[in-house]
Amino acid sequence: MLTATCHCGTIKVEVPRAPESVTDCNCSICRRYGVRWAYYKDAEVTLIAATDATDNYVWGDKSLKFIRCKQCGCVMQWKSLTVGADTNTGVNARNFEQSVMANVPVRLLDGADT
Template sequence: MENSQSYDGSCHCGQVKFTVKISPPISEQTVMQCNCSICHVNGYLMIYPKTADVTFHHADDAVKEYRFASKNVPHYFCTNCGTSVYGKAEIPEKRHIMAVNVRTLSGVDLKTLKIHEHDGRGETKI
């Protein structure tokens, strides 16, 4: 991968751990802040790496999924501390990527991020 960077991520308590390779690095991307109900309540700042570029280092039972509305996008959170970590769409055209909460990544200065404010409240539900 050209111009990529790896980041370690975890929930608050450390039960959920992962590594994500992002190209280009977060400092060169625009991070999405959505105002839909789940993104707003969880304070998500999302990036969208390829699913193949995310490696998990925890047991499957370390996370629990939550689905709502159309049930097509499970959101995963730590079963111990409740941190919302990532989401994966199950619709075919989005299966190759996942949404990772930038707030769970080590070494990212949130004040330096370029943020795109997305109007998820006004969208059709998937």
């Protein structure tokens, strides 16, 4: 198991394993956040936070919500707002320990165009 932690330590996201790769996307939101996403099944990931400790951002067609720490502002995770048994989620791999991520390849995704 591996834990992503925000800067102030209020929010934790537990995942079952290190990702095989992370995604650096240039879409309108990801390039602003400066995040790298590690993808998992929603059921594999546990967000540990008090209910009032997070803020969400949802826009446009409201297909995703981005979850961040209300105190330090770190972006932690996106979740799909469309419910399905096989739903994916993205965890911000920037919040894992750097040593864990040192040898994980970064995939560049042209999300702005595709």
